[in-house]
Amino acid sequence: MIFEKGVAGRRTSQYPAADVPEESVERLTGGVLRSSPAELPEMAEIQVIRHYQELGRRNLSVDDAMYPLGSCTMKYNPKVNEAVAAMGGFAGLHPYVEFFRAQGTMALLRDLEDLLCEITGMRAFSLHPMAGAHGEWVGMSIIREFHEASGSGRSRVLVPDSCHGTNPASASMAGFAVESVKTDDRGEVDIDDLKAKLGDDVAAIMLTNPNTLGLFESRILEIADLVHGCGGLLYYDGANFNAIFGKCRPADMGFDVMHLNIHKTFATPHGGGGPGSGPVGVTSRLEPFLPVPRIVKNPRVDPQTPLVWSMDFDKSVGRVAGFFGNVGVLIKAYVYIRMLGAAGLRQASEDAVLAANYLKERLRPHFPPAYDRSCMHEFVATPGALTEKSVRTLDVAKALIDRGFHPPTVYFPLIVAEALMIEPTETETLETLDRFADAMCEIAEKATADPEWIHGAPYSTPVSRVDETKAAREAVLTAPIEESASAG
Amino acid sequence: MGFVPHVDGERRRMLEALGAGSVEDLFEDIPASIRNPRLDLPPPLSELEAVEALKDLEALNRYPVRGGDYFIGGGAYNHHVPAAVGAVTSIPSFYTAYTPYQAEASQGMLQAIFEYQTAIARITGLDVSNASLYDGGTACYEACALAMRQTRRRHVVFDRSVNPHYRELLKSYAHNVKAEITELDHSQVAADSPGRIAERVDDTAAAVIVQNPDFFGRIADYSALAEAAHARGALLVMIVNPVSLGILKTPGEMGADVAVGEGQPLGLRLNYGGPYLGFMAARRKFMRKMPGRLVGQTVDEKGRRAYVLTLQAREQHIRREKATSNICSNEALCALTAVAHLATIGKRGFVDVARLCLQKAHYARMTLGAVEGVELVFEGPHFNEFVLRLGKPVEDLFRAMGHSFEPGIRLDRWYDGLSDCLLVAVTEMNSKQHIDEYARRLRDWLCN
Numbered sequence: 001m002i003f004e005k006g007v008a009g010r011r012t013s014q015y016p017a018a019d020v021p022e023e024s025v026e027r028l029t030g031g032v033l034r035s036s037p038a039e040l041p042e043m044a045e046i047q048v049i050r051h052y053q054e055l056g057r058r059n060l061s062v063d064d065a066m067y068p069l070g071s072c073t074m075k076y077n078p079k080v081n082e083a084v085a086a087m088g089g090f091a092g093l094h095p096y097v098e099f100f101r102a103q104g105t106m107a108l109l110r111d112l113e114d115l116l117c118e119i120t121g122m123r124a125f126s127l128h129p130m131a132g133a134h135g136e137w138v139g140m141s142i143i144r145e146f147h148e149a150s151g152s153g154r155s156r157v158l159v160p161d162s163c164h165g166t167n168p169a170s171a172s173m174a175g176f177a178v179e180s181v182k183t184d185d186r187g188e189v190d191i192d193d194l195k196a197k198l199g200d201d202v203a204a205i206m207l208t209n210p211n212t213l214g215l216f217e218s219r220i221l222e223i224a225d226l227v228h229g230c231g232g233l234l235y236y237d238g239a240n241f242n243a244i245f246g247k248c249r250p251a252d253m254g255f256d257v258m259h260l261n262i263h264k265t266f267a268t269p270h271g272g273g274g275p276g277s278g279p280v281g282v283t284s285r286l287e288p289f290l291p292v293p294r295i296v297k298n299p300r301v302d303p304q305t306p307l308v309w310s311m312d313f314d315k316s317v318g319r320v321a322g323f324f325g326n327v328g329v330l331i332k333a334y335v336y337i338r339m340l341g342a343a344g345l346r347q348a349s350e351d352a353v354l355a356a357n358y359l360k361e362r363l364r365p366h367f368p369p370a371y372d373r374s375c376m377h378e379f380v381a382t383p384g385a386l387t388e389k390s391v392r393t394l395d396v397a398k399a400l401i402d403r404g405f406h407p408p409t410v411y412f413p414l415i416v417a418e419a420l421m422i423e424p425t426e427t428e429t430l431e432t433l434d435r436f437a438d439a440m441c442e443i444a445e446k447a448t449a450d451p452e453w454i455h456g457a458p459y460s461t462p463v464s465r466v467d468e469t470k471a472a473r474e475a476v477l478t479a480p481i482e483e484s485a486s487a488g
Numbered sequence: 489m490g491f492v493p494h495v496d497g498e499r500r501r502m503l504e505a506l507g508a509g510s511v512e513d514l515f516e517d518i519p520a521s522i523r524n525p526r527l528d529l530p531p532p533l534s535e536l537e538a539v540e541a542l543k544d545l546e547a548l549n550r551y552p553v554r555g556g557d558y559f560i561g562g563g564a565y566n567h568h569v570p571a572a573v574g575a576v577t578s579i580p581s582f583y584t585a586y587t588p589y590q591a592e593a594s595q596g597m598l599q600a601i602f603e604y605q606t607a608i609a610r611i612t613g614l615d616v617s618n619a620s621l622y623d624g625g626t627a628c629y630e631a632c633a634l635a636m637r638q639t640r641r642r643h644v645v646f647d648r649s650v651n652p653h654y655r656e657l658l659k660s661y662a663h664n665v666k667a668e669i670t671e672l673d674h675s676q677v678a679a680d681s682p683g684r685i686a687e688r689v690d691d692t693a694a695a696v697i698v699q700n701p702d703f704f705g706r707i708a709d710y711s712a713l714a715e716a717a718h719a720r721g722a723l724l725v726m727i728v729n730p731v732s733l734g735i736l737k738t739p740g741e742m743g744a745d746v747a748v749g750e751g752q753p754l755g756l757r758l759n760y761g762g763p764y765l766g767f768m769a770a771r772r773k774f775m776r777k778m779p780g781r782l783v784g785q786t787v788d789e790k791g792r793r794a795y796v797l798t799l800q801a802r803e804q805h806i807r808r809e810k811a812t813s814n815i816c817s818n819e820a821l822c823a824l825t826a827v828a829h830l831a832t833i834g835k836r837g838f839v840d841v842a843r844l845c846l847q848k849a850h851y852a853r854m855t856l857g858a859v860e861g862v863e864l865v866f867e868g869p870h871f872n873e874f875v876l877r878l879g880k881p882v883e884d885l886f887r888a889m890g891h892s893f894e895p896g897i898r899l900d901r902w903y904d905g906l907s908d909c910l911l912v913a914v915t916e917m918n919s920k921q922h923i924d925e926y927a928r929r930l931r932d933w934l935c936n
Binding site: 015034038042043049052061063064074080084098100118121131168177216246319322340341343345350351357407412465472475477 | 490491492493494498499501502503505506508511513514515516517518519521522523524525526527528529530531532533534535538539541542543545546547548549550551553558560561562563564566568570572575576578579580581582583584585586587588589590591592593594595596597599600602603605606607609610611613615616617619620622623624625626633653654656657659660663664665666679707708709733734735736737738741750757758759760761762763764775781782783784785786787788789790792793794795796798799800801803804805806807808809810811813814815816817818819820821822824827828830831832833834835836837838839840841843844846847848850851868869870871886887891894897916919920921923
């Protein structure tokens with residue numbers, strides 16, 4: 001723990017001495033001073049670096065191992081993207097510079113909006129939302145404004161019972177009541193239940209397609225007709241877009257509003273839980289409601305400033321980010337799309353789907369799929385006969401860590417008991433897919449013979465299973481301040 | 489192409505294992521009428537071509553090559569970032585991982601976030617911190633939501649000395665959830681702010697939101713406002729620049745309930761506005777009302793210290809529409825950056841950088857304010873920013889100053905009475921020489 005390292009008075013980098021005449025701090029601040037310095041570490045630079053190297057070794061990542069975390073698209077993050085986003089002209093630019101100084105970044109963002117429109121079929125994009133859930137909130141705000149502008153006070157939003165938890169939470173933050181629609185026995189939206197719940201007070205349905213079971217909603221065109229027939233809109237949660245980019249476009253399916261998870265589909269790193277980016281796209285009738293500011297052609301003739309940010313959209317939902325979104329992340333996605341082109345995008349989604357179906361078949365003997373049909377980029381498996389030996393999904397996940405793999409998403413979606421949601425992505429080699437399948441099958445065989453063994457997994461990690469109950473009950477969220485600042 | 493490793497023979501082997509004839513068979517659930525659209529995208533680029541194309545775009549950006557030529561702030565600041573910080577954040581085991589759901593495989597990130605939470609609590613003088621939010625602006629509306637949940641009231645009060653973008657975000661959010669807003673004019677004298685705002689806090693207010701230093705760089709003590717807000721059953725939310733907390737009285741010491749702010753000055757690059765870092769610290773009694781991830785300390789089966797995501801019953805994946813926020817993954821790597829930065833500059837450096845900002849900004853304020861034709865708009869203590877009235881249209885100043893010099897931020901877009909004014913920021917990056925040169929340029933421009 002970093003606050004236990006260091007010695008009083010020890011320091012790393014030094015700031016230069018003041019080169020201006022110094023005055024009394026008391027006087028300059030009007031005496032509004034803190035009573036004692038913040039208790040921060042006092043370490044040498046070598047200690048800081050070794051501390052984080054050690055923490056890095058205690059953290060599994062895509063660069064370390066296959067990370068088949070369903071619905072998260074943990075694909076390889078190309079290194080060139082990091083290099084480009086770090087260039088001084090991009091990373092050194094302050095968001096309040098006058099527009100004529102930011103024309104390179106603005107041109108890139110404008111071009112990225114156009115590329116995303118072409119890939120999704122949407123009419124316009126806002127790049128401001130900083131994560132998928134943020135995009136959902138913005139998208140649902142747009143839907144609310146649209147209905148209010150047309151004079152219909154629609155209060156209900158429908159979500160499938162298999163949806164991501166962010167969907168109902170975002171709809172609620174945008175001021176809607178939320179209702180669930182059942183899943184049918186093929187793993188798709190139950191059309192009869194949908195019909196029963198539709199009405200002229202329904203603002204929208206939020207769908208992920210392919211859904212969280214990894215299945216494409218094959219009746220999507222019929223669903224779109226039903227919802228539109230009631231005057232409602234369709235919201236597309238882009239979390240699973242990696243399955244279909246280049247193969248099919250949300251606007252063509254009938255969706256009116258959508259977000260993309262840039263950090264999933266477009267290969268930007270997940271950062272251990274962000275920064276991500278969640279741009280929102282809309283069809284033409286919803287374009288007036290997009291967040292401000294928006295990049296537009298300069299209405300004035302100025303060769304140095306062809307593009308400007310405009311606040312001039314009176315129906316807009318307003319500002320949704322401190323500045324212009326996670327620009328540093330968007331630059332990486334732009335490079336990725338420019339490197340792949342249309343054929344590369346299609347190849348990526350085809351390979352992602354092929355890899356998932358291949359793994360589903362390889363795992364079938366021990367981990368039967370929850371829905372036995374062709375999947376898209378991910379599938380939901382179950383521990384099958386292992387449950388009779390009281391082996392649970394969590395045990396399988398922990399045993400996988402000992403084999404050098406990050407576990408899949410577990411216990412989600414909620415409608416499948418003991419769910420193991422597996423998404424291999426297109427960037428894992430066939431050798432790795434086979435090693436993963438072999439590891440899963442060996443785990444199943446060993447656990448069948450010796451259930452006690454698997455209950456103790458993982459064995460190779462710096463800590464064994466952690467006491468989550470104690471964590472929640474005691475809620476120790478910060479380190480106590482040491483009596484002596486010179487502890488080892 | 490596309491960073492995919494498979495060769496055609498491997499694809500065939502996988503298809504054979506499936507008993508599928510072609511990859512297209514796997515996409516049969518997609519209605520044929522909408523499958524395989526023709527996408528009109530530019531042709532693919534090799535890495536070399538992509539880098540060259542991006543260099544062309546980069547060259548269209550004109551930013552100061554010398555850090556000392558940046559006098560622009562307004563919530564994002566130009567600070568020195570020690571090289572060690574970049575070395576930490578480019579460790580792939582952090583930046584290519586995801587949210588630490590599997591604690592045993594993610595102790596590194598979990599511990600780093602726990603340390604971040606500790607650092608944020610200590611610098612703000614409050615009890616607990618969450619694991620991060622998107623940015624300073626969105627952290628404001630999350631604090632507002634926390635206050636409304638806590639008080640069961642739907643009204644927030646703030647004045648126009650709060651960052652204009654943050655106020656716009658608060659309005660977007662309040663409009664969504666049909667909350668009421670009272671926006672007051674800012675005081676001419678910052679020391680009057682606490683009293684003036686206190687007069688407008690009534691029994692309907694969920695929160696009073698103040699910024700210290702405020703958008704104009706002015707310092708005030710909000711302790712009395714905290715008492716007045718509490719007497720009315722409202723929470724005091726303080727927006728703070730984390731760098732100022734090296735020396736300034738903390739939100740905790742002033743009696744604030746929640747502190748939020750923009751973490752960018754803690755080691756993050758300017759990035760044209762993002763990715764940045766929203767931070768939130770609070771009194772322990774509001775812990776279960778906080779949005780976002782929280783990392784807690786616990787033990788493993790052998791009693792060893794361990795860390796894990798905790799109090800998840802607040803969150804969307806469990807509570808769905810009843811969650812404290814929809815926020816899920818947000819800015820973990822930026823939180824890691826902030827704590828690595830604080831550890832590198834250390835206890836002493838955190839004080840030094842705040843003092844340098846204070847002293848240099850004071851020198852710049854006196855020097856620039858002494859230029860003939862320039863007027864200082866506000867009196868009283870300032871931290872690292874101040875407002876100059878130039879008496880001429882500010883728009884012309886930027887081109888006159890040349891491509892590699894950033895004199896400040898125009899205020900005309902937000903404040904009618906300040907249309908000929910400039911908000912100037914000074915940090916440890918601006919040497920006396922840079923400041924004197926700025927004064928010279930300003931004098932030349934005003935004389936012409």
